[in-house]
Amino acid sequence: MTRPLRLGVIGLGAISPYYLAAAERLPEWQLTAVCDARAQALEQFPGRAARFSDLRTLLDRARPDALVVAVPNDVHLPLCRDALAVGVPVCVEKPLALTAAEGSLLVELAQRGGVPLMTAFHRRYNDAVRALVRRMTGREIRSVRVRYLERIEEHLGGEDWYLDPARCGGGCVSDNGPNALDLARLLLGELAVTGCEIQRDGSGVDRQAMIRLRGRTGTTASVELDWSYAGERKDIEVELTGGEVLHADMLAGHPGFKASLWHEYEAILTEFAALVRTGGPAGPGAHGGLTALELVEAAYRCARPAREATAAEATAVEADR
Numbered sequence: 001m002t003r004p005l006r007l008g009v010i011g012l013g014a015i016s017p018y019y020l021a022a023a024e025r026l027p028e029w030q031l032t033a034v035c036d037a038r039a040q041a042l043e044q045f046p047g048r049a050a051r052f053s054d055l056r057t058l059l060d061r062a063r064p065d066a067l068v069v070a071v072p073n074d075v076h077l078p079l080c081r082d083a084l085a086v087g088v089p090v091c092v093e094k095p096l097a098l099t100a101a102e103g104s105l106l107v108e109l110a111q112r113g114g115v116p117l118m119t120a121f122h123r124r125y126n127d128a129v130r131a132l133v134r135r136m137t138g139r140e141i142r143s144v145r146v147r148y149l150e151r152i153e154e155h156l157g158g159e160d161w162y163l164d165p166a167r168c169g170g171g172c173v174s175d176n177g178p179n180a181l182d183l184a185r186l187l188l189g190e191l192a193v194t195g196c197e198i199q200r201d202g203s204g205v206d207r208q209a210m211i212r213l214r215g216r217t218g219t220t221a222s223v224e225l226d227w228s229y230a231g232e233r234k235d236i237e238v239e240l241t242g243g244e245v246l247h248a249d250m251l252a253g254h255p256g257f258k259a260s261l262w263h264e265y266e267a268i269l270t271e272f273a274a275l276v277r278t279g280g281p282a283g284p285g286a287h288g289g290l291t292a293l294e295l296v297e298a299a300y301r302c303a304r305p306a307r308e309a310t311a312a313e314a315t316a317v318e319a320d321r
Contacts, residue, residue: 004030005276008064008088010055010079011071012041014157015093018265019068020047025266028273033062055079059086066116066276068269069093072159073175074167077102080117084109089116089279091272094178096289098169100297103290110287116275118268119289121182123234123250125267126260129183132236132248136187140241144187144221147236148172148180149229152207155258163205171206172225173198173299178292183236184213184221185288185295191215193298211299234260 007029009019013036023029033050035058036042042051052058059067059082067083069076069092076097083090084106096119097103110117123129152162152172161167168175173196185191195212211223234250254260275286 002277004028005065005273006030006032006063007066007068008033008035008058008062009068009070010035010058011069011093012036012038012045013070013072014155014159015070018261019070019269021262022266022269026269026273029269032064033058055082059083059088064088066091066272072161072167073169074098074161077106080106081109084113084115084117087113087115089118089272089276091118091120091268092289093120094122094182094289095119095169095174095293095296096178097293098174100290100293103293107287107290114279116272116279116286117289118272118275118286119178119292120265120268121179121288121292122261122264122268123179123183124186125264125271126248126250127263128248128250128252129186129236132238132246133186135246136238136240141188141219142239142241143219144184144239145224145237146180146183146221147224147233148176149224149226149231149233150176151229151231152227154232163203165204168205169296170300171200171204172227173206173209173211174296176225176227177209177211177223177296177299178289180223180225181211181213181292181295182288184223185291187236187238188213188215188219188221191221191295193295193302194220196299196302198300198303209299209303211295213295 007023023031031049034045035052035055037053050062066089069079076092080090080092156162191213194214197210198206199208200206207227209225213221236248238246251260
């Protein structure tokens, strides 16, 4: 019988319980080591895995077969780079890195060393999304609408870095955007940003955004993001060329807070195990992380001229007075 793969997890924050529970349930994995720079997080970890405060020490002593990176966005690059440099496959929380330039460095390092690198776009593993994809087989799509709406303060789990643009990358576009954009790509393939409006708060955090995209065949998509929404809504609407509208509610059947994440992360680690075993072609989340970062940056660029125009108009009005 094939032995379980030794898994290391770095980052014991709000998202790690889903990875840890999945690793415990799946026979493909044996949780070998955890890592966090915060002493309190290590002390409160209830498992029997070895505990480390430094990733390089974990890699040297625990020698995992693979690593999950679930840390703030601004440190994805150095931690993923350390693991890939010594040949350890990586499954990293979205986004792949803070910028497309950083993501490109990681993709090149993984490709050069032949080391699997997978970005965890967990919503593509949602049961309602998978059912929607099956219903669409062989049918032509006219447009896709993805809504990703929540009040971010209810989802922080003590992780205040989400509200720091320097660490998160911006706000809802940089953090929820990759998941939502990945769903549009899953359904339509290659996309280009054609328009974007962003609303920011006084700290520079983008709280709401509307991103419009177009596919190669003329299909269109819209991605609506909101970090100030009263409640939570995560869904997809697909309009077919014949006018029929298909719908997927990613929260349906999962009434508890974040309850949908349990099955999604189990599916992520199932696929990651297969990727590590074969060392073969990247799974659907693998190098798509770079494409998602490029779309995020295109959205920010697209929104910038409108913001600058608004500022210029305000200056002109003030001058007229």
